Amino acid sequence: MTAGEVFARRGFRDATVREISTLAGANLAAVNYHFGDKKGLYSAVIACGLTSGEAFPPAEFAIEAPAEEKLRAYCRAFVRKILDHRKPEWHSKLMAREMAEPTEALDEMVEMMIRPHWERLSGIVSEILGVATSPELVRVATRSITAQMVFFVHARPVLERLFPGEPWSPASIDERGDEVAAFSLAALDTLRRSGGTR
Amino acid sequence: MTAGEVFARRGFRDATVREISTLAGANLAAVNYHFGDKKGLYSAVIACGLTSGEAFPPAEFAIEAPAEEKLRAYCRAFVRKILDHRKPEWHSKLMAREMAEPTEALDEMVEMMIRPHWERLSGIVSEILGVATSPELVRVATRSITAQMVFFVHARPVLERLFPGEPWSPASIDERGDEVAAFSLAALDTLRRSGGTR
DNA sequence: AATCGTTTGAAACATCCGTTTGATTCGCCG
């Protein structure tokens, strides 16, 4: 769908049906014929994005690997998924847009994409911190790790202005994921010792 | 300015001059008379937000306090500033919007608001990690801490759906800031030992 | 080949938005 790119780039309101249809090589009325109206097209795009979300995390997750290694792999894969601009760039952009400016599609989005991610990451965190850790601490840590990663998407224009010249190439994207993992593992290491049980 | 609220709530495009003027009790043409056009009004709102930004961080920063305590106070103050909805809620919302969907106003915004914050926080982080720490590590840590805090603004709709019933009252807002500080201090504690110098 | 339901096409329609206009009112100084 080329409509996804336009929606991701311009937002729901700024995206015009005319631009989408001409960019897709289709007629203007085709949109209303197939999807009813503009909102129907948007819902279809969201649904497409939800189902096309390839299995995540990828197969590189050996269940027998130490939890720390799992977290590193998870961070790297997650950051790469939301930052790599090769395949479906609009996917994560649309999600970021929905977060800041939610429509009715956000509810479904949370349940089908975000909550599974959260549960997965939460499991890894709990594994690192130990089973005796309070659920609140696990949730706080999961939230902090997630925040560091989505920050690259949400604040990218700011980061580009704060540190111009910083590369956003696929190679350095992996570095960003590793940095998040390193910072988070450092935090979890201390938390496991001090506040593990209460 | 009631225009700021509308711009923050609807975004630049979705905000209509009609809604702003009627909500402000003024006439429609008054906007164009005083500000030239819609973009002029937006610039005025941004400028207002930039100058009305009260001195931050507040006076509670005793320069003789230990750096860890400074970070705690900073996180608490920052989260309170961007989340507390009593005074100028639209302020942070507008900033979050500019981040995800930048206009020409973002450049000025970064230099006048965000970079000072960054330098301040960066100084505290450097103080905690020690002078021998590499600038890259300081920057990564500063970025991670900032990410955790602005996450509350950027992903608030998602968090509300992930964990419904969670309070966002001023009292629990301070808890959120403390959680960020605790997680970050835990990370810095480990990083200071292991990767402090290289 | 004829027919009928489905899809595409260009143009028009209705609505909303930002902006302009011209008349009117207000505030003030002489």
Place this chain on the structure above:
DNA sequence: CGGCGAATCAAACGGATGTTTCAAACGATT
């Protein structure tokens, strides 16, 4: 009071957008 610039108001203009319309092209079935 009278005059004058500034501010306000209702109304209208031009443009853009989502949607509709209706005719033309298509494709499978008989």
